[in-house]
Amino acid sequence: MHYLFADFSLDTDRRELRRDDGLLRLEPKAFDLLVYLIANRERVVSKDDLLAAVWNGRIVSESALTTCINAVRKVIGDNGKEQRRIKTLQRKGFRFVADVREERNSRYAGVGEISLDTSKPALTLPAKPSIAVLPFANLGGNPEQEYTADGIVQDIITELSRRNELFVIARNSSFQYKGKSVDVRLVGRQLGVRYVLEGSVRRGGDRLRVSAQLVDAITGGHRWAEHYDRNLKDVFALQDEVVSTIATILTAHVKKAEVEWSRSKPPNSWLAYDYYLQAAETYNAFLSSFSVEDLHETQRLLRQSLAIDENYARSYAILARTLCTAWALPLDGDFLNRDVLDRAHELALAAVRLDANLPEAHGCVGCVFTHKMQSDAAIATFERAIALNPSFVDWAFGLALVSAGQSKRAIDVLATYRRLDPFHSPIASGYAGLAHYMLKQYEQALPMLTDCVARSPEFRSPHLWLAATYARLGRKAEAQSEVAEVLRREPNYTLAGTARRLIRFKYEKDDKHLFDGVRMAGAPE
Incomplete structure (x- = not known):
């Protein structure tokens, strides 16, 4: 529609x-x-x-x-x-x-629709992540371009089929839906898959746009979408490029959607898993709202999960992350409480003991090391998480690298994270902006930091980094405005107090560079 x-x-x-x-x-x-x-x-x-x-x-x-x-x-x-x-x-x-x-969308004009029929039993889902790639719509309307759309889909299916971690429906079955308006939930039932990839191809002059979106066939929920604009000089080279890109990112997103089923130990109770899913969703909401209610609700749900299954590694991992967050943000009595950070460390290590192959668990340990100013240990731990799964990238790795004086690498890591997750947390933009600032790339830092502040206005630290950036660019009034936002949220904020307890650097020159900028913006000593 x-x-x-x-x-x-x-x-x-x-x-x-x-x-x-x-x-x-x-x-x-x-x-x-x-x-x-x-x-x-x-x-x-x-x-x-x-x-x-x-x-x-x-x-x-x-x-x-x-x-x-x-x-x-x-x-x-x-x-x-x-x-x-x-x-x-x-x-x-x-x-x-x-x-x-x-x-009614033009691609469906004059064709029959397939409606959801729940009277027939659904096929059993395979043990590993399963996907069907539906025929892409030819939006240009030129029948001669139909081969391009079909060829891209064929190549995506072939490329995905080479990946042993996926169960991919053959082209013959996927193409039975060609030219039909379908409910992806019906596709999931009929083909026995968890995910469906849909897309379209549109040609305009010497340009070609390929759009793709991944949908959860159980819930109908959207998981990922992207489009690719390319010059149509060599259509076959273009197909190879687009197919390779889509297949790589798609595999990563299917893995992410499965929450690493192949690497995680399943909980003893589906109710524990359901509490975990609710907690993960609430924590994602918190990363935009920065509401203490969302944080407390996340922790409550995780404790419910662990009360049912005390050996569920993923619940330990995300609970450790919430305590790291509570330590770092002025939300309640856990702010800068050393005992809270130690407890986060205990929970993160428990997650690793329960499932040594869980990247999120190692990422939480890395987050604790970052806050404890053990930068070498933090980086090594994040690298261990990525070695377990190259598709796992944690925005907290960006902060670990910046505080260790490796801002250039932080930019690359965060760019990879944002590419793998188009709907990434605003924090990723904030840390990328901070990395550009530390490299004295103030113009590049500005859009990243303004994006973070716009999407998460209650997150205090990016206001500080944005204030320092404005000050370095000579935009004094805007710098002072951002400092005022910080003081509105935390009236007792000072450079000598909470500032240096929260944001610390391995090298003194980096510390001086950031806080001289914040001082230039008018922050109180």
Whole structure:
């Protein structure tokens, strides 16, 4: 379905939101929320409705829902005061109030739709991650370009089939859906797969755009999307390049979506696993909201998980990460409490003991070492995690490298992380901006830091780094404004106090470079 409102275009099949033909970034939960509001615009949607539709009925905090609503409003140019598009009705819910026009996507014009039939039993999922690659739509409309779309899909299937860690449906089965509008959940049931890759090919002049998106066939939820624009001088070389790129990133995202099933010990109870999943989702929400309620809810869910299965390594790992976070942020009494950091270390080591092949566990140990100023040990630990799985990249590795004086490598590591995860945490942008600052690349630091601040305004440290960057660029008023934001969040902040206890460097020159910039911005001594 295609929804048109104002100058926006929302394509539910391709999961794309555009404005003036430019693709807008919207995280999966926010996208699902917007679709649900528009599809149900004739009525008021309650919070319970949204929780059931977007979070599958799972319990999430009030702030997580608010953060999601605000993210949608920001992207579509709405705000909490005017509410021109999403209206809040106190104690009732929300309603999408902008004028909307619906269109059936042209790729499905004149063809039959396949609807979801749950009367037939679904095929059993294979033991390893399974995927079907559906025929890509030829959006150019030129029948002669059909071979290009089909050839790319064929090559993706061939490339993925070479990877022993995946179960890939053969082309013959995937192409039975060619030219049909399908529900990916039906595809999952009929082919017995967990994931479906959809896409399209559009040619314009001497340019070719290939778009792809990975969808969870069980829930219908979006996992990853990307598009590739290339010059059409050599179509076969282009196919090789695009196929190789998509296959590599796709494999990484399927592994990520499976949460490393092949390397993790399954919990003794599915209920423990469900609590873990809820906790992971709540913690992801926290990384945008920086709400203490989200952090506490994450910890509560993890303790529930461990009460059911006391040997579940992944719950220990993420609980250790939440304690590292609580130590580093002025949210509650755990702030800069040495005992909290020691407890995080104990939990992270417990996760490693329970599953020595779990990259996340080693990453949590690395995070603790970073805060304890053991930079060499931190880097070695993060490298161990990546050796276990080359597709595992942790944004916290970026901070470890910056504090160790390896900002150039930090930029490369964080670029890889952001490439593997298009919907990456804002913190990754913040650390990348800090790395550019440390290399005196202030112009390059600026967009990274402003992105982090815009997406996570309650995260204090990037305001400091942005203030120092503005000061180095001679933009005094903007630098002072960022310092004011820091003091609003932490009135007792001083350079001699919490600043140097939190952000410490292996080399004195790096420490001086950052804090001289913060001082130039007007931070109190």
